[in-house]
Amino acid sequence: MMMNGATEAELLLNCTDMSVLERQKAHLKYHHPGFDPTLAGFLSGPSTINGGEIDGFLGTAGLDLPVIYGETTVEGSCQFGSGNFKKRKFDCVVKTTSEECNEVKKMMMMMNREDEEEEKSKITEQNNESSKSITKMKNKAKKEQNNCSNDSSKVTKESQKTDYIHVRARRGQATDSHSIAERARREKISERMKYLQDLVPGCDKITGKAGMLDEIINYVQSLQRQVEFLSMKLAAVNPRLDLDIDDIIAKEVVSAPMTNLPLPTTVMPSYEMVNAGYPYEMVNSGYLHCNPMQQVATSSDQLSCFNNGEAPLMWDSDVQNLYSNLGV
Amino acid sequence: MQPTSSMKEEFLKKWQTGLQIFRPSIDNTNVTERKKAIKLSADVAMASLRKGTTCWSRALIQKTAAEDNFLVRQMLSGIKAETLINKKLPKKTVCHRKIVRRSKKILLRRSRSASEEAAAKAKKLVKRRTQGLRSVVPGGEFMSNDVLLIQETLDYIVSLQTQVNVMRSIVDAAEAGIER
Numbered sequence: 001m002m003m004n005g006a007t008e009a010e011l012l013l014n015c016t017d018m019s020v021l022e023r024q025k026a027h028l029k030y031h032h033p034g035f036d037p038t039l040a041g042f043l044s045g046p047s048t049i050n051g052g053e054i055d056g057f058l059g060t061a062g063l064d065l066p067v068i069y070g071e072t073t074v075e076g077s078c079q080f081g082s083g084n085f086k087k088r089k090f091d092c093v094v095k096t097t098s099e100e101c102n103e104v105k106k107m108m109m110m111m112n113r114e115d116e117e118e119e120k121s122k123i124t125e126q127n128n129e130s131s132k133s134i135t136k137m138k139n140k141a142k143k144e145q146n147n148c149s150n151d152s153s154k155v156t157k158e159s160q161k162t163d164y165i166h167v168r169a170r171r172g173q174a175t176d177s178h179s180i181a182e183r184a185r186r187e188k189i190s191e192r193m194k195y196l197q198d199l200v201p202g203c204d205k206i207t208g209k210a211g212m213l214d215e216i217i218n219y220v221q222s223l224q225r226q227v228e229f230l231s232m233k234l235a236a237v238n239p240r241l242d243l244d245i246d247d248i249i250a251k252e253v254v255s256a257p258m259t260n261l262p263l264p265t266t267v268m269p270s271y272e273m274v275n276a277g278y279p280y281e282m283v284n285s286g287y288l289h290c291n292p293m294q295q296v297a298t299s300s301d302q303l304s305c306f307n308n309g310e311a312p313l314m315w316d317s318d319v320q321n322l323y324s325n326l327g328v
Numbered sequence: 329m330q331p332t333s334s335m336k337e338e339f340l341k342k343w344q345t346g347l348q349i350f351r352p353s354i355d356n357t358n359v360t361e362r363k364k365a366i367k368l369s370a371d372v373a374m375a376s377l378r379k380g381t382t383c384w385s386r387a388l389i390q391k392t393a394a395e396d397n398f399l400v401r402q403m404l405s406g407i408k409a410e411t412l413i414n415k416k417l418p419k420k421t422v423c424h425r426k427i428v429r430r431s432k433k434i435l436l437r438r439s440r441s442a443s444e445e446a447a448a449k450a451k452k453l454v455k456r457r458t459q460g461l462r463s464v465v466p467g468g469e470f471m472s473n474d475v476l477l478i479q480e481t482l483d484y485i486v487s488l489q490t491q492v493n494v495m496r497s498i499v500d501a502a503e504a505g506i507e508r
Contacts, residue, residue, distance in 0.1 A: 185475060189475055192479060195482055199486070210450065216481060217464055231367040234498065
């Protein structure tokens with residue numbers, strides 16, 4: 001996971017897959033009827049403003065990280081005129097890291113849908129929890145007068161005129177283009193690291209880039225070593241390079257649906273056992289013990305041993321000699 | 329994403345073609361030669377699954393071609409072989425470590441707060457690990473940015489898993505056959 005010195009709640013945000021790009025999801029809050037848009041009104045009752053969650057954000061499924069601009073329209077709020085708006089600053093109220101308070105100045109971006117002519121405003125807020133919470137208030141007003149004249153493009157659905165990627169800066173963070181780009185890059189990296197976490201066994205408990213990278217390196221190295229070892233074993237077992245193709249292919253490895261069952265799990269036990277410090281020989285004998293000997297639907301002569309449910313003989317003396325030579 | 333059975337099939341077929349190409353030259357020689365042939369053909373098969381779309385596959389093919397050019401070309405059935413083998417890889421990204429270290433020391437000297445030092449150490453750790461990852465993944469030195477590196481690692485891991493699974497099942501079947 002990304003460690004960028006964020007507070008707890010921001011980590012929470014990260015965990016819930018909200019990225020800079022994704023947080024363009026508009027959060028619609030209808031104003032209270034008696035809503036006082038002045039600063040004083042905000043300051044006085046910050047926690048009472050629309051205690052809503054940031055809900056319904058869109059998650060990115062694949063690796064292509066679509067740029068998402070969520071927009072929802074506000075009911076034509078009477079407080080906001082149709083034309084000009086002023087930027088407003090709002091003081092934050094509660095934050096665990098106090099030095100970031102009261103410094104909020106946001107860029108405001110509005111994305112439009114084709115049908116929209118209304119102005120929008122967004123107020124998002126996170127409810128305070130016990131000690132680890134942040135209250136965010138983002139209140140936007142438009143800079144430009146006309147929505148349509150400053151359309152920025154969304155990636156997927158809307159019609160675009162220009163090609164800007166509008167991004168809302170996070171609370172208390174810099175808003176220049178460099179840091180935003182860098183933040184986007186960091187989020188890409190962390191997203192891919194999440195995929196890696198799924199791939200590499202035993203990575204769920206590890207947080208932090210360095211530890212995970214370590215695990216990944218170890219895993220890749222162990223896989224490469226396994227390839228070496230298996231090719232050596234195959235060379236030893238098989239004096240000719242034909243691999244008993246006729247026997248094996250169509251019946252065993254490829255077509256039989258049961259091979260999908262043991263195979264996905266094959267890589268993992270060995271890796272974990274290797275990690276536990278077992279020597280290679282024990283690892284593989286252990287694996288071979290665990291390997292369920294499945295029944296083959298169409299068994300030929302050579303393959304009938306599978307039907308007996310016996311584990312294959314582990315080691316010829318030949319192979320063992322080879323192993324001592326390898327120094328494994 | 330786990331290795332799918334179709335991937336395994338493809339890998340197996342390509343591996344066999346490779347082995348058949350190797351066979352006349354290597355039959356009945358010593359174990360080391362056979363092992364090398366097996367591994368080589370397996371690697372090329374794994375890399376050619378990606379058809380040159382990923383950086384690591386191209387780097388791997390080039391590496392194996394350095395060892396045994398002719399056979400690799402045959403394995404790749406000539407179509408992509410020329411482009412893949414002769415393709416120039418992008419420049420290696422080289423850091424002059426001394427210079428970088430010196431400038432970092434100077435920077436650190438200026439601002440030495442505790443939190444910054446911790447952050448700097450963490451960054452150093454991460455950087456060292458990414459360098460380690462680059463050394464492990466084939467063609468890692470040629471990947472310019474981290475995002476690409478991690479993406480390639482993902483793909484490489486899946487392909488390696490395919491390779492290991494197929495090889496292991498073949499070995500098991502072969503051993504079982506021998507035992508009888």
